[in-house]
Amino acid sequence: MGQAWEALAVAGAAAWLVALSWFDVRQRRLPNALTLPGAATILVAAVLAGHGTAAAAGAAVMFAVYAAVHLAAPQAMGAGDVKLSIGLGALTGSFGVHVWLVAVLGASALTVLLGLAALIRGDRAPLPHGPSMCAAAGAAVTLALL
Structure with missing residues (x-):
């Protein structure tokens, strides 16, 4: 029964991400309802x-x-990202400091890389950080589970 609960938890977390x-x-926002x-x-x-x-x-x-970054530069990071950091911090923190650190650094690195790619293409539209946060957290947790 334990493996079934673990599989359900992983599937639920993946669907949430x-x-x-x-x-x-799609909407350039992270809804409080999620x-x-x-x-x-x-x-x-x-x-x-x-x-x-x-x-x-x-x-x-x-x-x-995330709150410190948002307060220092609100145009650089939205309040939704700050709220998302609570869940992602809890998720990755559950697996240890090393997983948490990979998620935090990975999210920043991914957003920087996507931003550079957008600039090279000439796209200056604001880049959402939430997908990078989710991808980095998902990848860090996946690696911890392997």
């Missing part, structure tokens, strides 16, 4: 799995980093 990315690309309930669900699941402290720490630190 895809839905968030789709919304951010970010906040997702964060709460991940935190509850982490507590039930015995990783509550690590998840809470990951959520708190990632939120602090």
Whole structure:
């Protein structure tokens, strides 16, 4: 029964990451209806799995980093990204500091690479950061599960 719950949790997290990315690309926003309930669900699941402290720490630190960037340069990072950082910080923090760090650094690196590619193409439209956050967190967790 444990493997079935784990598979369900992985599928649910993957669906959440895809839905968030789709919304951010299509609508240039991350809806509260996805970010906040997702964060709460991940935190509850982490507590039930015995990783509550690590998840809470990951959520708190990632939120602090993203909130600081948002306050310093609101045009560079939206409030939706800050709210998303709670759930992604909890998710990746549950797997350890190394997974959390890969997700944070990977999201930044991915957005920079996508931004450079857009500039080379001559596209100066704002680039959503949420999909990079989701892709980096998903990849970091996937690597941890392998």
